[in-house]
Amino acid sequence: MTSSDAARRTRVLFVASAGGHWVQLGRLKAAFEGCDIVYVTTRDDYRTDVAGARFHTVSDVTRKNALGLFALSFEVIRILLAERPDVVVTTGAAPGLVAIAWAKVFTRARTIWIDSIANCERLSSSGKQARFFADAWLTQWPDLACPKGPSYWGAVL
């Protein structure tokens, strides 16, 4: 980091549901070296994976649970306003989609959606919605990339 760049390090909000989403995003930490990473996931015991880092948990809801999404939005907005990230990156699922959506409303963060590598035949349903909120809208499968997006930059494996 150069000091002329900013008075503080780039703050990155990592948002990933517990399980495969989290494991995949963890493999991209090297891309954020030198950044101030804040973690958001759906299980509190995951904090042992990132001991010492700032860490938040949110409700694990699906896209079909309207009431749950409403509650989740408040949790996410509170975190966004407290952390003021420069970048929000997510591998899904619904909480990640909600995070990049509200990040566009409440912060000036740039957003990255990386669709799970598990979706090798079609984009996830959250991934399809993510096009509206992601500055970098990515699939991990070259066959799923389109000129109008999503883009393929590589995969975590």
Place this chain on the structure above:
Amino acid sequence: MAGPRLPEGPLVLGRGALIFVTIGSMFPFDRFVRLVDGLAPRFAGESFFAQIGGGNYEPRNMAFVRQLEKAAFSEKLKASRAIVAHAGMGSVISALEASKPIVIFPRAMEHGEHNTDHQMATARWLGGKPGIFAAFEEDALAGAIEAALESPPAAADALSASAPPAFVAKIRDFVDARPGRRRP
């Protein structure tokens, strides 16, 4: 919650290997848990430990818990000789990063085990790759477990903990390309 405990550590008979069975999340996968539980006696020298999530079926031949905390999960993974799991990327990547062979048995939408059939696609894609043994049919699972146990232990650095450098670099470029100072 916790089931009957089998002795920890290596057994005297057989290979004494620990086989760690996991369905990934709390989302039930009873068909798989019941199946592995039925197979466990055939691997008499081995000890099974299962994380069974929120299903109704409770194993009779395996020690089990509903869910391990993340730190305990990592420890169990490290201690095991092989993983037997649903075809979820969390389980697969965790196993590969720990250099453990993994058997994957995909959840099927037709049985209500997932909301899509993407685990079938995952298993088709990953099956046969080094250290990954896919079983699609119930009667193929025992053979896949045997193959995993027979496979040579993977090199400690079989899979690095980081994504390929080219992908990392592209994300890095995006992060660095900051459109001016936003926080005067």
